[in-house]
Amino acid sequence: MTHSLPFKPRQQTARRRPAPPDLSPEFRALLDHIAEELAIEYLRLLRPEDGKPADSVSGSKSGGTR
């Protein structure tokens, strides 16, 4: 036995939010430049004053245990 609905069901349209904007190539290039500047400064700050390469750039394995 089939039953008919008392109302017409609303169409199930797939309402999807628009995808977030891609980062454009130009903006990516800008961010990459910032990242590289950050990296240069990071390495500079971790270098010991005697000019030898820093031991701790990679970080200690035992640090920060929670």
Next chain:
Amino acid sequence: MKDIGGWTLAEVSRLLREPQHRLIYLCEKKVVLPDLADARGRGSSRRFSSRNLLEFSIALRMRRLELPVAVVAAMLHTLRHFEDSVRRSDPNFDIVRSLRGPSPLDMRILVKDGERLFFSLGKRGSAPKLFGGMDFPRGVRGIGRNSGDIGAAQPTSKHSKAFGGPEGSRQARIEVSVTEIARSLELKE
């Protein structure tokens, strides 16, 4: 740190105390890209590195502050590229391990007046150096007008005394410590 096998989505959800759907959303919007394995249909599952855990933590905090997904994606893209750049000099570099080390640098992300993105980096207790000043993407491809300095930016002294912050915010600022987020991750080491 447990990076060899990584963490599953369920493990990340428990570690960060966040529902899985929020994490999945960030993956599907390509804000967080699984470092170890991505879901590719039936039977496969995502696996995440400690860097991904840091990325999730940063992204979730930023989303709670109602920052747009595109802006969060830009922040994490920069951090990923930063780590890759340091690895060119030190192949063993790991941003999470470095920031959880005994003498971590102070790395922060700043948002000036809801419009402009900066990064700051310095030794703890010292004045940081400021980088960036990029305007937020406007919701279309090809954004990116940058009215600030590229690379190291000059701290703005004119407004910083009035409101605060080296970036010179006039009315509102967001400052998130990447270092403290990394150090608060509950990783078993």
